[in-house]
Amino acid sequence: MSGRSDKIVPLAVKIVVSGGLGVGKTTFIGAISEIEPLDTEAAITQVSVGVDSLVGVEAKTTTTVALDFGRITLDPTMTLYLFGTPGQDRFSFLWDDLVEGALGTVVLVDTRRIEDCFPAVDYFESQGAPFVLAVNRFDGADRFDVEEVREALGLSADVPVLECDARSRDSVRDVLGALMDRVIGVRATPRRRTAALTR
Amino acid sequence: MNGEQSRDVEPDEDATFVRPFIITGGRSEPLQADLRLETLVVAVGVPDPSLAFERRHIVAVCERPTTVAEVAHRVGVPLGVAKVLISDLVVAGQLACRQPAELPLPMLERIRDHVRAL
Numbered sequence: 542m543s544g545r546s547d548k549i550v551p552l553a554v555k556i557v558v559s560g561g562l563g564v565g566k567t568t569f570i571g572a573i574s575e576i577e578p579l580d581t582e583a584a585i586t587q588v589s590v591g592v593d594s595l596v597g598v599e600a601k602t603t604t605t606v607a608l609d610f611g612r613i614t615l616d617p618t619m620t621l622y623l624f625g626t627p628g629q630d631r632f633s634f635l636w637d638d639l640v641e642g643a644l645g646t647v648v649l650v651d652t653r654r655i656e657d658c659f660p661a662v663d664y665f666e667s668q669g670a671p672f673v674l675a676v677n678r679f680d681g682a683d684r685f686d687v688e689e690v691r692e693a694l695g696l697s698a699d700v701p702v703l704e705c706d707a708r709s710r711d712s713v714r715d716v717l718g719a720l721m722d723r724v725i726g727v728r729a730t731p732r733r734r735t736a737a738l739t740r
Numbered sequence: 741m742n743g744e745q746s747r748d749v750e751p752d753e754d755a756t757f758v759r760p761f762i763i764t765g766g767r768s769e770p771l772q773a774d775l776r777l778e779t780l781v782v783a784v785g786v787p788d789p790s791l792a793f794e795r796r797h798i799v800a801v802c803e804r805p806t807t808v809a810e811v812a813h814r815v816g817v818p819l820g821v822a823k824v825l826i827s828d829l830v831v832a833g834q835l836a837c838r839q840p841a842e843l844p845l846p847m848l849e850r851i852r853d854h855v856r857a858l
């Protein structure tokens with residue numbers, strides 16, 4: 542299935558952004574995407590149907606079930622897509638489709654509701670998929686040391702935990718950079734599972 | 741939309757959940773199960789004038805390389821339906837897609853460097 546040579550199809554790669562309700566996923570994607578994040582009811586219906594499951598349909602009028610979608614042109618031959626997905630357990634049926642082929646995942650955490658990220662962390666950990674934890678700093682939230690967050694979540698020492706402000710493009714860029722470092726580190730170190738267990 | 745593969749399907753009164761299975765003729769397994777949300781698809785060759793509705797719309801949208809997720813969004817069909825239609829059109833020679841294999845390390849490093857430079 543080779544196309545006409547005058548149409549160059551760039552390489553498409555993706556990063557998943559997950560985390561609990563209102564944690565800043567849409568904000569995060571919007572801060573760096575070239576396009577307005579798609580955050581529509583249509584997107585919700587799409588993801589609900591293709592999987593033979595109607596779970597979560599009752600919530601489709603809220604933005605939290607939407608599949609955010611952002612785009613970043615890295616160079617003329619490579620485009621990075623960001624997909625935001627709700628982090629609640631009952632939407633985990635969406636995650637298989639999202640994670641398939643993803644470079645890695647950013648799990649956003651709000652320290653006022655740290656438990657909201659448990660399902661996402663469990664999922665991506667069990668998949669052995671590279672992820673970083675980005676602690677979104679909300680006004681009025683107590684400052685937590687990143688190591689306290691790591692401990693509260695029982696994350697192994699090699700999972701990067703960093704602070705971020707989802708409204709800031711630079712901050713979002715740094716989180717994505719840290720994720721890519723992690724992706725490369727995981728690829729270069731095939732013994733990571735053993736390393737995590739011995740901790 | 742019955743069948744062994746459908747698990748915990750609940751009855752739903754929303755008519756939009758019936759329509760997708762009509763468009764795809766009752767099939768819900770994409771031929772190309774490996775079409776991903778971010779897979780880019782592009783129209784190739786001469787558009788088949790007999791294509792109708794969603795299929796013609798998809799080919800038009802894909803005049804420029806477009807992701808599966810965006811095709812679904814722009815054509816207004818559920819993602820699962822978009823995958824079925826797209827794989828049909830690929831088989832029919834109307835669309836081509838580029839499905840990256842696992843990226844080699846130097847490619848990952850290139851992505852990282854681009855991201856850091858954003």
Ligand SMILES: Nc1nc2c(ncn2[C@@H]2O[C@H](COP(=O)(O)OP(=O)(O)O)[C@@H](O)[C@H]2O)c(=O)[nH]1
Binds near residue numbers: 566
């Ligand atoms: N202070 C602060 N507010 C944020 C941050 N990220 C998001 N918000 C706000 O939190 C609210 C929810 O964010 P949103 O991106 O819609 O969350 P989503 O449900 O995860 O997509 C919005 O009002 C944002 O403006 C952040 O890093 N710092």
Ligand SMILES: [Mg+2]
Binds near residue numbers: 566567568580604
């Ligand atoms: Mg949102």
